[in-house]
Amino acid sequence: MDLSAGHVWVMISAALVLLMTPGLAFFYGGMTRAKSALNMMMMSFSAIALVAVVWVLWGYSMSSGEGVAQLFGNPLAAFGLESLLNTEDLIGAGYGATFAIITVALISGAIADRAKFGAWVVFVPVWVTLVYCPLAFMIWGGGLLGADGAIGAWAGEAIDFAGGTVVHINAGVAGLILALILGKRKGFGKDPAQRPHNIPLVMLGAALLWFGWFGFNGGAAATTEEAGLIWVNTMAAPAAAMLGWLVIERVRDGRPTSLGAASGVVAGLVAITPACANVSPVGAVGLGLVAGVLAALAVGLKYRFGYDDSLDVVGVHLVAGLVGTLALGFIALPVEGVGGGLFYGGGFAQLWAQTVAAAVSVVFCAVLTVLIGLAIHKTIGFRVTEEQEVTGVDLTQHAESAYEFGGLGTGGTFIPHPATDRSAHNAGARSAIKEEVNA
Incomplete structure (x- = not known):
């Protein structure tokens, strides 16, 4: 079998997406306290190890192929990927693994400084099996939310090109649930030591994330024209989001910050993920601007509502993921004469489909994560002791x-x-x- 340019591009894209998880480790590691930095990075690196093994054994099978009640694929259909040997499908399987890895790693930022590493190691394979893989199947694998699925046929097929629901809403909801289960850090909202300890590390992580995101969004491009649109949108949206975030900081706090710039970039990348192939460059700029503004405002909600989302997984990934997913109902481009979003004369059909998909994703993830998180918390315990937290999870866990x-x-x-x-x-x-x- 000849290796085509398309196959090479997917393999390069998979490598770019895999690089995003070490990039996230830098991003999160710099945002946490000095005595928790290694633990934070270990949570990302361990996600690579755990999810990769799960994906090879049964994760890929559960996210694609023969469905079980339209909820998940048969775990044994391609167990160990044996049936994919000598086929080009192995490339797609590898690419899909990198999405599962980054999704799980994103969750860890919500519970920084206070989670038992052993509990995290248990949580990762269970969550990716029971939450990520089924939702990926429901959205991308022809399941419940697909065009022929029970919900998709009723509400319409939602657009999620690269993971607004499957990745970011999913991770944001899971992060919120775990933050509520583990509770607040000692001194939450009062201790200045809880501020990021290494902003240059955060900026480096943001740069690696932005770089890898071109593979994240562009790896599934079907044509040269689509690839060009995705590339430009992946550049434009985070740029506009950074500006939006900095404007909010300037107005609210009196000065823009480098942490805000890095966070704005990520918020824009999150928002453009589901929409990268379905909005115009001008639409991407508008989407990024709105996402940057709303995410910047949303990160302060944890103090108002009293949940300790350590590194703003909820404010950035859940909020910007919802913005990007729902925005398609307004600004999705028409495709081959079929009506797009509301602003293009497509009516409310796409907005309804996007809203239903987002709602199902939120409820599905919330219910399953509550069950998984509480089961771990009530058995082996998910949170370190107060003494271990004060000493630092780097020392006490590693x-x-x-x-x-x-x-x-x-x-x-x-x-x-x-x-x-x-x-x-x-x-x-x-x-x-x-x-x-x-x-």
């Missing part, structure tokens, strides 16, 4: 520290540290460690 200041941490080794060694019961030693870390 016996490492991201930075060496005066001999703190273990410099990347696995030498047992008094804060985590089960044989170290000397309260005075733990107290001294705590004082060093807090200093």
Whole structure:
């Protein structure tokens, strides 16, 4: 079988999307506290390892192929991808894995600084199996929300080119649920130490995310013309969102920030994800501007409503994901004479389809994540103790520290540290460690 240019492009796109998860690790790692940076990055890297294995064994089968009650694919249909050997379908399977990986990794930002790493390792494969794969099947695999599915046939087929519902609304809802289950960090809203500790790392992560997003959105392009539209929209929307976010900061806070610029870029990327192949470049600019403004306003809601979404997964991914998904009901371009969004004379049909798909995604994810999260929290426990949180989850969960200041941490080794060694019961030693870390 000859390797065509299309196959090569999908493989390159898959590599770009895989790079987004280490990019997210930098983005999240810089946004959290210094004593939690490695744990935050480990949550992203572990998502790669866990989801990749699940995807090969049964995840791909559940997200495509022969359906079970229009809810998920038969897990055994392509178990281990054996049936895909010597076919070009393996390329698509690999590309799909990278979407599942980044979706799960996004959730981790909502529970930064306070989650048990072991509980996260249990949560990831269970959640991707019971939530991500079924929703991907329902939207993209010909399931419930597809054109021939029970809901899709009734409400109309929603547009989600690259993951507004499957990735961002899904991750945003899951992040909110876990943040509520784990509760607030000690000193939430009051402790200035909870501010991002390394903004250059955040900017580097945002840059890698933006770079990888061209593969995220463009990998499924069917024609050269569509690829060009996707590329321009993936450039324009986050640029406009960054400007919108900075304007809000200037008006509200008196000055724009680099953290706001990076967050605005991500909000714009999220919003354009479902719409990248179905809106004009001008529409992408307008969509990005609206997403940047609304996401900038939304990140403050956690203080008003009292939920501790550590790194603004809800404000950025859920809100911007909803904006991008619903906006298609207004600005989707007509396709081959078929009416597009409301602004193009297509009536309310597409808006209704988008609204139903978003609502089903929210409810499905919320219910399943509550069940999974509570099951873990009530058995092995999802949250570290207050003492471990104060000491820092890098030391207490990994016996490492991201930075060496005066001999703190273990410099990347696995030498047992008094804060985590089960044989170290000397309260005075733990107290001294705590004082060093807090200093």
